Amino acid sequence: MHKTDVLIIGSGLAGQALALRLADRLKVTLVTKKALLDGASSWAQGGIAAVLTDEDSIDAHLQDTQIAGGGLCDPHATRYILEHARRNIEWLIAQGVPFTPDAGHPFGFHLTREGGHSHRRIIHAADATGAAVQQTLVEKVRQHPNITVLENRVAIDLITSRKLGHSEQRALGTYILNTETDHVETLLASYTVLATGGAGKVYLYTTNPDTATGDGIAMGWRAGCRVANMEFIQFHPTCLYHPEAKSFLITEAVRGEGGILRLPDGHRFMPDHDPRAELAPRDTVARSIDFEMKRHGLDCVYLDISHKPRDFLRDHFPTIYARCLELGIDISRQGIPVVPAAHYTCGGLMVDLQGRTDVANLYAAGEVAYTGLHGANRLASNSLLECLVIAESAAEDILSRQAEPLPSVPDWDESRVTDADEEVVIAHNWNELRHAMWDYVGIVRTTKRLQRAQHRIQLLTQEINEFYRNFRVSNDLIELRNLVLTADLIIQSALRRHESRGLHFSRDYPDLLPKAVPTVLVP
Template identity: 60%
Template sequence: MRSRHHLHDVLIIGSGAAGLTLALNLADTAKVAVLSKGALNEGSTWFAQGGIAAVLDDNDSIEAHIEDTLNAGAGLCHESSVRFTVERGKAAIQWLIDQGVSFTKQQDGPDYHLTKEGGHSHRRIIHSADATGRAVHTTLIEKVQKHENLDLFEHHIAVDLLTQPDTRSGKVRCSGAYVYNRNQDCVDVFQAKAVILATGGASKVYLYSSNPDSASGDGIAMAWRAGCRIANMEFNQFHPTCLYHPKAGSFLVTEALRGEGAHLKLPNGERFMQRFDERGELAPRDIVARAIDHEMKRLGSDCLYLDISHKPAEFISEHFPTVKARCLEFGIDITKQAIPVVPAAHYTCGGVVVNHHGQTDLDQLYAIGETSFTGLHGANRMASNSLLECVVYAQAAAEHIAETLGNIDAPGKAPAWDDSRVTNSDEDVVISHNWDELRRFMWDYVGIVRTRKRLERATHRIKLLQKEIQEYYSNYQVGNDLIELRNLAMIAELIIRSAMERKESRGLHYSLDHPNNSSIARDTILVPTNFAAQEIFVRS
């Protein structure tokens, strides 16, 4: 199949909340392409349950939300980024409401129902029952499908970014991407004046994850290969409560259950969280995840339990219909029984270094959402700040792109993808084996609790794997699994390198060799040998 060449004003790689918000904010003035790895309704946004944090109640305040976020971030949040995000929270929620998102309202009035989650000092989580991500994503998908200026490309996965010299500035700029077209089994060329990475996180680098299979860190890996700095990849958030059942896959049990009074219990029915933190079940996620991990290892237990059955059945059914229905599929009635749970990789707090406009080190390349490192999350993301970040930074990036797009020349035509020296593989078992090995040693050696010896073992294994993967990539036709495996291996290396550099325990990075906090809080910033910036990039 002959590859095709596409030219747009804006190329958005990713179709979650961040990518679609950006698309809708630019579509009236620019020709926009949106790439989706699978169907539009796949990806992490669709599965987000809890809600979106924003100051919407008169008893709450901007300063309280900022303080809660800084506390959860264990000293590594960038206060300017936290304030930038929180101050724009109410407007971001109003924009979603204007698009048609149906958030849950109070039973006795027109006001929206707000819930409380771990780390928050006030009820500030606006939600749509326990399926907020689906409500937001469905609404945005309906909007983009109706817009004539938006070209949607489902089942397209980016392979690598394109760069070229810019005649006006004399710098290197991003001009598009090579994209594997899964529908036609070929690599197409997509070019644009501005390119945005909105590819989500990288939690599939771990064996157990709450994320869909698409969370393979594609945008972070591509940006690194193109010369962009990456920060704080050692901070991988493990959600404390994912459903433990051999057939459940990666089903997350929303933190809102604990916000509404659910208790974490040992197999004998005993509560235990007060022994780890005075906030009990409402402690930040890193503390809760480590506590569960500790008790599971101490007891040799396969799982622990989350129990909300002491609440009225009507209350549970109204507030948590998705969790109730999913658990019933496996014979668990949460109105009467505790839910078996385990921690699982959930959110990538690090990513591609950006400023408040979402700009990366590479001209005309932006990164938004979980792909980016804005400084908002620090060493531990506070619950429900992620969807807020998606909308706020997508809007900020859209404003900057709209202001500057008229001064950007169309890129020169890039060469077609060259696959003349590769063949079809008859050894795809290599991909599946390496995929499994990678995720297993990352779980065992670079998981919730780390040691120097475990990280050294991981370093040795990732070098061997990357050599095998690169050899395979150089000789055979690309496909979805190979592209994701190549990116996951790159992500694993970045996580391991970052963890090796941090000689302390802070937030989501806990080391038995360095159990205490350092007196100085520093970001871990990795700089590629082909660093793209012509001058040192400064956060605005």
């Protein structure tokens, strides 16, 4: 058993930023599924959106966010997060993050532009911003005497007071599987923070790392937290299509710097779909690619930036240039084969602007949480920004509070379970789940498709829950249990929305309703 002031589950930008902001005054335990750098934050290529010049404004950023979000962004939450952007960028610079410099720029750093943005406002570190930010923070996290890092730990479920027979519900910590020893550990904390990321692995094709299995959303829901807008799963339009390129993203900034989407015959098709062409928001571009692929029976389309000089491409997109070259694709001479892939979970556990959930002493930050910023479709490069701002405000809230004493908690009981007899059941259910979600709950939906998916998910849920009750937990079983619950929440939410808005496009309800209302599910 391990006790701490603050338990943070997840080591992406939200988790690490929060840990560093708390650790000078509190004992923090940071738990991560694999290693500290294995989350989705490290994979972020584009950058962080913030108003950093006099030509730009908060109102312009707010308008861009609302347009991309299909009118469903919460205006108060959105303004709050955008107004706190610059100070958080300055905090990252003070930590030593090596953003790409630009001596001729008044802010001193190069700003790029991405789809849906009316100004150049994306501060970045070449085309590997997430990695640069995370590597900088990891060094500080590892060196801080008040931060304990527990790697190779997968959270099983939250420990709550109601499970101990109390009438009020508050978070007390979590049971966690040490995947190196296969033992379940008990972690108790005055405050617990879910910073577990999204749920991209619920789909067959995703840009997300293997760790994105909806763990925090599922754990929070089981503990009594509401979720909102789970139907809005963002499909990134341009994931590299190559058998050896697992989940490799081609950043939005390639289109921002002049990349053109073409069919195999060279036809530029985006102007046929939207006057903003390649700079339309992600939902429009993803649907357009999906339409063209289905219409022509294509495996992929091509993102062509070969008209730019080779030196420009090496300077601006060194990671993409090198990775494509490894695979035999010279982006200075040919188009990059791309397909849409599940990328970002716009909904999640409902939180306020301090990151507080419906359960006392339980916070959520980052992709696992729903603040109201992203609405029906996340604007490019607003995600890392949200991580930073909510981490800052959650830290302020936790530091302002007086911790309650922790009750005694029983250890994990394995006395009535056995080792699994056939692990193949988990592998089969995992594959069936991801195929069903891809086929029936993808970029374009119908009520019949959603009902088919729901039927399959219900059968899978029964099998998985029976398996969970009878056998010892494993990493794969924990993740599958969380994924199937998250999939059910996505389908429930999609069936409730009788319109097409943002990332949710239904053939049965192709029009917008006059009023934009979030979809809220209550446990």
